[in-house]
Amino acid sequence: MLSKAERRFQADLLEWGEENRREYPWRESDRTLYEVFIAEFFLTQTPADNVAAVYPKFLERFPTLDEISKASEDELIEAIEPLGFQNMRAGALKQISSARDHLPTEPESLMELPRVGQYVANATLCFTGDDRLPVLDRNVERVYSRVFRDTWPETEADQLTFTQRLVPDEARAYNLALLDFGALVCQTEPLCERCFANEYCVYFQESA
Ligand code: SF4
Incomplete structure (x- = not known):
């Protein structure tokens, strides 16, 4: 059961996401599981623009897991070197x-x-x-811990449960919007004055 503020945030975020979605090659709707996995694997600890510069060429060279298995580790390292952590990732x-x-x-x-x-x-x-799964990284944690500052749990397990409750049936659209909202509006220095949530965001209300 969601609170009134949670329901409002869910609906507002979906609406915001429709108008503000960032376009990246891995977000195209016909991407396969392998293609999306490669993007998410690269995006950990790496800015999206850096991944975007490497991703299409990587998929061209390694369109399947099978192609990766046939390549040498050095070939893989060379292909992903601009991303950093290339030895760990290639291995x-x-x-x-x-x-x-x-x-x-x-x-x-x-x-x-x-x-x-x-x-x-x-x-x-x-x-x-x-799939209706919670997507929780540091940016998402920052958003939720501000908007729902009074109820955001402390432990990672509880945070995942909290986040899972909020994911609606339109899981993909919601989670993409959440990532974009954390990157574009509720940044480290949040743009509260132009934020749709400032009427009910606990962080903003308490700091106003
Ligand atoms: S009002 Fe400010 S702190 Fe709250 S969600 Fe919006 S940008 Fe983040």
Whole structure:
């Protein structure tokens, strides 16, 4: 059961997302599970614009997990060097591609892969299949901990439960909007004066 403010935020965010969605190559609607996974795997600790500069060429060279398994680790390192953490990323991709020819479709199974955490697993499945999963990174945590400052839990497990409740049936649209809202409006220095949530955001109300 959602509170009035939670329901309002959910609806407002979906509406905001329709008008403000950032376009990236991995957000195209016909992207496969593998293609979305590669993007989310690269986006961890790397700015989206850096990933966008490497992503199309990477997919052209390695269109499937099978192509990764056939490549040498050095080839992979060279392909992803501009992103940073290239040795770690190349090693993990090699391990994944040697062990399987397709990616699992359950978050728990994805999280068993090397260097794949809850965020990458949930984002991959939500952005591919519209799975109703919470997508919680540092930016999303900042948004929720401000808007719902009075009820935002302390532990990661409770935060995931809190976030899960808020994901509506339009999970993909909602989670993409949440990521964009954290990047464009509720930034480290938040743009509260032009924010749709400033009437009920606890952080803004308490600091006004
Ligand atoms: S009012 Fe300010 S702090 Fe609250 S959600 Fe909007 S931008 Fe973030």
